[in-house]
Amino acid sequence: MKKTNLILIVTALITLVSCNENTNSNESQTKQTVENFDEILSKFKTEIPTKILTPDHIDSRIGDLEFYDGIPTDVTLEKVYENLDFIRGIDVFLNFIPATSIEGMRLGMLELGLDDYNKVVVMEDLMDAKSLFLTGNASTVYASAIFDLERDGATVVEVPGGAGPGTVNDAFFRFVVDMGAPGPDAKKGGMYIILPPDYNGDLKPTLNGMQHRDKDRRVNVMVGGINKKVWIAQSRSYSNWLILRGFLVDGKPDAATKMWKEGLKIYPLKDANNPKKMEFINGSGKVFNTIHANNYEFYEELWSVIQKEPISFIDPELRGQASSIGIIKGKPFEPSERLKKTLKDAITVGNTTARSIGFAPRDKNAYLYEGKQWYTGFVGKDYQWLDGDGNQGRNMDARTLFFYTATVNTPAMALEIEGVGSNYAFGGKDKEGKILYGEKNYKLNMPANVPAKDFWSIVVYDPQTRSMLQTDQDYPNINSQKDPIVYNEDGSVDLYFGPTAPEGKEANWIQTVPGKAWFVLFRTYGPLEPWFNKTWQLNDFERI
Numbered sequence: 001m002k003k004t005n006l007i008l009i010v011t012a013l014i015t016l017v018s019c020n021e022n023t024n025s026n027e028s029q030t031k032q033t034v035e036n037f038d039e040i041l042s043k044f045k046t047e048i049p050t051k052i053l054t055p056d057h058i059d060s061r062i063g064d065l066e067f068y069d070g071i072p073t074d075v076t077l078e079k080v081y082e083n084l085d086f087i088r089g090i091d092v093f094l095n096f097i098p099a100t101s102i103e104g105m106r107l108g109m110l111e112l113g114l115d116d117y118n119k120v121v122v123m124e125d126l127m128d129a130k131s132l133f134l135t136g137n138a139s140t141v142y143a144s145a146i147f148d149l150e151r152d153g154a155t156v157v158e159v160p161g162g163a164g165p166g167t168v169n170d171a172f173f174r175f176v177v178d179m180g181a182p183g184p185d186a187k188k189g190g191m192y193i194i195l196p197p198d199y200n201g202d203l204k205p206t207l208n209g210m211q212h213r214d215k216d217r218r219v220n221v222m223v224g225g226i227n228k229k230v231w232i233a234q235s236r237s238y239s240n241w242l243i244l245r246g247f248l249v250d251g252k253p254d255a256a257t258k259m260w261k262e263g264l265k266i267y268p269l270k271d272a273n274n275p276k277k278m279e280f281i282n283g284s285g286k287v288f289n290t291i292h293a294n295n296y297e298f299y300e301e302l303w304s305v306i307q308k309e310p311i312s313f314i315d316p317e318l319r320g321q322a323s324s325i326g327i328i329k330g331k332p333f334e335p336s337e338r339l340k341k342t343l344k345d346a347i348t349v350g351n352t353t354a355r356s357i358g359f360a361p362r363d364k365n366a367y368l369y370e371g372k373q374w375y376t377g378f379v380g381k382d383y384q385w386l387d388g389d390g391n392q393g394r395n396m397d398a399r400t401l402f403f404y405t406a407t408v409n410t411p412a413m414a415l416e417i418e419g420v421g422s423n424y425a426f427g428g429k430d431k432e433g434k435i436l437y438g439e440k441n442y443k444l445n446m447p448a449n450v451p452a453k454d455f456w457s458i459v460v461y462d463p464q465t466r467s468m469l470q471t472d473q474d475y476p477n478i479n480s481q482k483d484p485i486v487y488n489e490d491g492s493v494d495l496y497f498g499p500t501a502p503e504g505k506e507a508n509w510i511q512t513v514p515g516k517a518w519f520v521l522f523r524t525y526g527p528l529e530p531w532f533n534k535t536w537q538l539n540d541f542e543r544i
Contacts, residue, residue, distance in 0.1 A: 020144065028496040030120055033079050040069070043517060062311075078118040085339055087325045089346025093298060094354060095321060098173035099401045100301045101134070105407070107242050108133070108290030112283055116153050117266055118276040120145045124257045125284035128475055131408035132289040135406045135521050139162060140245035141256035144283070145266055149196035150238035150308075152268040154203065156223060156230075157242065158264050160263025161189030164256075164454075164525075165422055166244035167410040168194060171237035171309050175383055175409050179209050182412035182421040184217060185206045193221065194267060195234040197310050200292075206232045210417060216388035224272030229503070237313040239305075241252040242266075245466050247525075251482030256301035291465065294351045296344050299325070303333040339449040359428050359463060359519065365437065368400065369537050373429040374522075376415040377402040405466050406521075409435065416532040420455045423527040428463070439514035441498030441544040448491025451536050453526030455481040460510050464518050471511040479509060499543070 023423050036055040041048060058065045064085045066073045072080065080134065114119050124141040127133065136142070141377075147168075149157050163180030164187075168286040170176050176194065181187045195203060207217045208231050218229040226255050231527045244264070245258025259282065267275030293301055306322060306329050322328070325343060326335050335343060361367075366375040379398035380387055385509030386394055402409075405426070430436060450456045462469045478485060478495060484507050497518075501509040512518050522538060530536035 001323075003390060004292070012221060013472070023077040023212070025296065030266070037203065043069075055234065059399075070290050078383065084397050085325065085342045086346050086349075088321060089299075089343045090350040090353065091465055092302070092321050092325055092327070093350030094400050095318060096302050097354065097400060098241070098409075098412060099305045100298055101403055101407065102169065102173050102239065102241055102384060103301050103305050104229055104292040105290045106146050106239055108128050108288050109144060111288040112286060114144075116276065117145075117147070117155065117268060117281045119281060120260070120264060120266065121281045121283040122257055122260050123284050124253060124282045125477060125489045126253055127283070127468070129473075130246050130285060130469045131283070131466050132286045132287075132291050132467045133253060133407075133467045134291060134463055135459070135519070137457060137459050137523065138468070138477050139455070139459075139479045139523070139525075141260070142283070143242075143260045143264060143355060145242040147194060147235075147240040147242065148238060149194065149235060152270075153196060154199060154269040155194045156265070156267050156269050156272060157192045157194065158263070158265040159183070159185060159189050159192065159244070160184075161187065162246075162259055163189065164383070165185060165410075166242070166243040167408055168233065168235070168240050168242050169409050170235045170303060171239040171313060172402060173343045173409050174236065175411065176235050176240060178210070178235035178412055179242075179409055181211055182410065184210075184213060186213055189263070190218070191223065191228055191230040194240065195221075195228050195232065196238060197236050197313060199234065203232055205234045208233055209410065210415070223269065233289040234377075234393060237309045239308060248479075248481050260516070267390055269530075278310045290465070295347055296340070298344060298347055299327060300333065303327045331358055340407045354400050354404040355463075357400045358466075361397070363395070363397060369427055369500050369534065372537070372538050373433065374425045374427050374430065374521045374538050377424055377426060378408050381414050381416065383414040385411055386453070416527075418532070419526045419530050421527070422523055422525045423531060424524075426518075426519065427522065429541075431542055436497070436512075436541060437518040438518055439499060439511040441502070441542045442498070444495045444541050445539045446493045446495065448487075449536065449537060449540070450480070450524065451528035452524040453528055454482070455479065455526075456524045457481075458510075458522045460497065460512065460518050460520050464521055467519055469513065469516070471513055473511050476510050478508065482509070496544075498544070502544075 039049050040053055054067055054070045056067050062079050066078045114121060121144045126138045127136045127142060128138060149155060161178045165181050166179035166183060167175040173268060177184065177192065179192060193203065206219055218231055220227050221230045246259055249255035266279060273399060292298060302322065306327055308428060311329055328334055361375055363379055366379045368374045368376055379395055385398040426435060430442060436442065457477055457479040460469045461467060484505050485493055494508060496505050496509040497512055499512055499514050524531055
């Protein structure tokens with residue numbers, strides 16, 4: 001007992017001495033700064049405000065910084081420039097995710113054989129968990145193509161009637177034009193021409209937004225010697241991604257696959273008289289990667305994009321960020337060993353930052369409902385992540401949130417137009433705000449009358465890849481169009497998530513993996529007013 005008391009007394013004395021030392025140190029530092037300013041001020045003939053001065057010694061988060069009369073010493077210069085390279089490396093990662101994500105898509109499509117304008121990947125048997133594809137889904141039949149407008153020039157796309165949501169995005173994942181359901185053809189089909197950024201002919205972009213559907217905005221263009229009525233859009237880049245979705249019929253993909261193979265045509269305008277025959281590659285069941293790197297290779301991927309695209313495809317501010325770490329159009333990317341090591345550290349912090357923003361946003365405006373965990377990918381309800389009055393500019397974290405976890409940038413996913421397009425909700429925490437664990441069991445109660453004109457779906461994803469979770473189920477999702485969902489008597493539905501299905505609940509269950517986390521995307525296709533005004537709300541996941 002006496003020994004214990006002695007230990008406590010000694011510990012208290014050590015703590016007291018330590019506190020006094022810290023206090024004395026702080027007082028000494030303050031006194032030193034004041035004296036330092038006195039010495040600095042003594043060199044002036046007039047009164048100088050101390051707020052514009054720099055003392056000879058500063059303690060900072062990057063270490064001790066030393067100056068001689070405001071000029072950094074060599075040791076300080078080394079620390080500051082090392083830190084600046086580190087910051088720039090992080091900024092480049094966060095701000096260029098859209099560019100490398102499209103590059104990842106291009107490389108992934110190339111893996112599947114898309115090396116020419118006439119080739120299209122079709123998920124004939126739906127996309128499954130073998131594909132590494134940011135939050136792809138198994139609810140629609142994807143048709144995916146890559147445009148090379150530098151090689152092919154102005155490119156024609158003939159979209160068949162009945163097409164679901166379709167979009168063209170440029171090499172910085174910016175919106176170019178919608179097609180199909182949210183496009184100006186409004187699911188009736190039609191002809192589009194995509195102009196390259198350096199196009200200098202007579203064709204001019206038409207008004208293509210959903211708000212322009214009040215009348216036919218097409219113009220007459222000679223296509224293959226025949227006068228055609230077309231919509232025209234212009235891209236800011238050479239590389240572009242076309243993604244189209246076909247809806248299931250009777251829960252099956254056959255009709256949509258047939259629609260793409262018979263009705264979708266892509267060819268250069270200059271070759272309209274004699275285009276190559278279309279080739280359709282089945283991407284279902286294939287292992288391929290469309291996701292950008294999260295290590296040093298990210299910068300090499302970005303370098304490839306900068307070399308390919310016209311210098312005008314990004315503004316000088318962004319070009320300056322890339323060039324500050326040595327990524328410059330027309331020049332090799334050959335950082336010194338010192339800079340390479342710094343960039344490897346930067347990518348680690350950048351990736352951690354993106355994952356934090358993507359899985360646990362701190363912006364209250366990201367969350368869909370008061371007191372619940374569901375959040376949106378389009379914070380501010382804008383596909384460019386700009387606030388309404390322009391006072392706040394672009395929400396950089398919101399852009400990172402979206403592009404680190406998702407693809408396809410279109411106003412149709414952000415605007416509130418009843419019955420048109422689609423709206424999504426991310427869910428990655430239970431009602432207590434805890435991570436969703438693969439070894440635990442959860443229930444999600446969805447109220448009756450889900451506000452979806454077309455259908456709704458929920459898909460489980462792997463946080464490592466942000467792609468569909470790989471389990472014994474090829475399709476880790478539940479879709480109101482095709483799955484034999486069991487509804488409760490009041491019209492609500494209980495969905496179950498866990499490593500094994502609760503007895504008798506197999507139809508409403510999605511498998512998870514012990515030792516792995518997971519998150520979901522809830523999708524409503526053709527969202528209705530109760531979704532927008534939030535009179536219908538998703539509930540949170542509950543641990544069973």
